[in-house]
Amino acid sequence: MGRPVGYYVHHQGIGHWHRACAIAAAMDRPCTLIGTFADVDTAGAPGPVIDLPDDRLPDDPISGFDGLDGEADRPQGLHYAPLRHPGIRARMARIAAWAAEADPVLMVVDVSVEVALFARLLSLPTIVVRLAGTRTDPPHREAFRSASRLLAPFPEALDGDRVPDWVRAKTAYAGFLGQGPASGPSCEDDGxxxxxxxxxxxxxxxxxxxxxxxxxxxxxxxxxxxxxxxxxxxxxxxxxxxxxxxxxxxxxxxxxxxxxxxxxxxxxxxxxxxxxxxxxxxxxxxxxxxxxxxxxxxxxxxxxxxxxxxxxxxxxxxxxxxxxxxxxALSDPDAVRRCAALIDTIAQGLE
Structure with missing residues (x-):
């Protein structure tokens, strides 16, 4: 089975969770899903789940925090680092405690610059998921630079023309990783x-x-x-x-x-x-x-x-x-299996 893989799941929408579950279920080694899952039914998860404290800013302005996370004093390598936020301290401590106990071989990060860089500080190799869009800002560049490999959950034909060559070279294009039937119409449409x-x-x-x-x-x-x-x-x-x-x-x-x-x-x-x-x-x-x-x-x-x-x-x-x-033609029904096999191969090489 080998050492486990950690998989950080972003809380925006439900797509990150579905993608993580599909990949984890297809892997040959244990995979722990890590994230804030208050709005997600995790009962059907394909492996262990670690539910992290929320890192979002509260709606209540009388919160004791230092207001919104502006750019005035935030390090240029980070997107989000509000001060005096106990939820962020607790979630990072939980990730570190799990890493120390489980001794994972690597961490898949889908997606967070801060978690990617924190994993690197924990001496964990990372596979960082690279979403579509123009992500050439300093925090993204540093997260991409810190990664052992980048993973694009879309076909290479959809990549942007403003992506630096070194980022493309580091990227494995997994194709669409959503769950669905084999490529092609599944039944006759009714208009x-x-x-x-x-x-x-x-x-x-x-x-x-x-x-x-x-x-x-x-x-x-x-x-x-x-x-x-x-x-x-x-x-x-x-x-x-x-x-x-x-x-x-x-x-x-x-x-x-x-x-x-x-x-x-x-x-x-x-x-x-x-x-x-x-x-x-x-x-x-x-x-x-x-x-x-x-x-x-x-x-x-x-x-x-x-x-x-x-x-x-x-x-x-x-x-x-x-x-x-x-x-x-952009759909590959084997994309999830191939993506899981790639992560397993990278993990085996690291071991």
């Missing part, structure tokens, strides 16, 4: 438009969705994820909220509409579905850069922000004219 809102975003607006559905009344609209606001719901608009069978809805879609998050893009590619990508604001233009790369490949139609109702008929027509094999 529906499926709109997906994930956990990491603001969700949908009922008035905006209703206006879009009225603008394209000949097609049923099915919405997955949170929706807020009030108003009349047209008969062709169906609100499902959170669902466990996302794949079933995607499999029946003629057109998928949603953001540029890793999980949704991976699922759309796995199903080879025509895609209207509405990238959401993210740090370092992560979703925007990925969406524009998809568009350059003919794999998606991109519109920044939720479109006005008058634009939807043309967006739907243009989206339905896409060749679904373009996005389907």
């Amino acid at each position: 529906r438009i499926v709109v997906v809102f994930g956990r990491g975003g603001a969700g949908g607006s009922l008035p905006a969705l209703a206006a879009a559905a009225r603008a394209v009344p000949e097609r049923p609209w099915h919405v997955l994820g949170p929706v807020s606001g009030e108003g009349a719901v047209p008969p062709n608009l169906h609100l499902h909220g959170w669902v466990d069978d996302v794949d079933a809805h995607l499999g029946s879609a003629a057109l998928v509409v949603g953001g540029g998050g890793d999980g949704l893009v991976a699922a759309v590619a796995a199903h080879a579905k025509r895609f209207v990508c509405l990238p959401e604001p993210r740090a370092y233009d992560e979703q925007r850069d990925k969406a524009l790369a998809l568009q350059r490949l003919g794999a998606a139609l991109v519109h920044e922000g939720w479109p006005d109702a008058a634009l939807w008929p043309d967006l739907v027509r243009t989206g339905l004219a896409l060749d679904p094999t373009a996005i389907g």
Whole structure:
């Protein structure tokens, strides 16, 4: 079995957790998942879980902290280092205690500059996950430099043109690591438009969705994820909220509409579905850069922000004219297994 691997999981959205669980389940050695899991059901985790104290700043301004984490006195190699935050002290102490007790062979960091550099201070080799977007700022560069290897959870064809050569050379392109069926349409579509809102975003607006559905009344609209606001719901608009069978809805879609998050893009590619990508604001233009790369490949139609109702008929027509094999070609059903094997190989070499 060998010495264990630690896998740090970021708390933003749910995609990091799903990716970590899929990879850990496919590995040949023990893998401990480490992160803040207050909003995650960890019952089905494929191995040990360490739930860290939260490091986010509280909403209560009377907190005893020194305010927001500004740049005035923060070291240039860090993104986030608020002073007098007991949660940060406790989480770093917990990571250090686990490392001293478990003697891990390496740490996968998905994602945190601070955890990556802290692992290096603990004398742990790291594999740092490199997300999409322009990450050439000093903290990212230092985290990338400190890593034994970088791991990109997307195909090399989607990498940005502003990535330094030395970062590319250090990167293993794992491909999409979301869970889904084998590449290609899973069933015949029934003409529906499926709109997906994930956990990491603001969700949908009922008035905006209703206006879009009225603008394209000949097609049923099915919405997955949170929706807020009030108003009349047209008969062709169906609100499902959170669902466990996302794949079933995607499999029946003629057109998928949603953001540029890793999980949704991976699922759309796995199903080879025509895609209207509405990238959401993210740090370092992560979703925007990925969406524009998809568009350059003919794999998606991109519109920044939720479109006005008058634009939807043309967006739907243009989206339905896409060749679904373009996005389907980006999916590799063996990506998770190959990624797990790479981590196992790196770990074996370190031992």
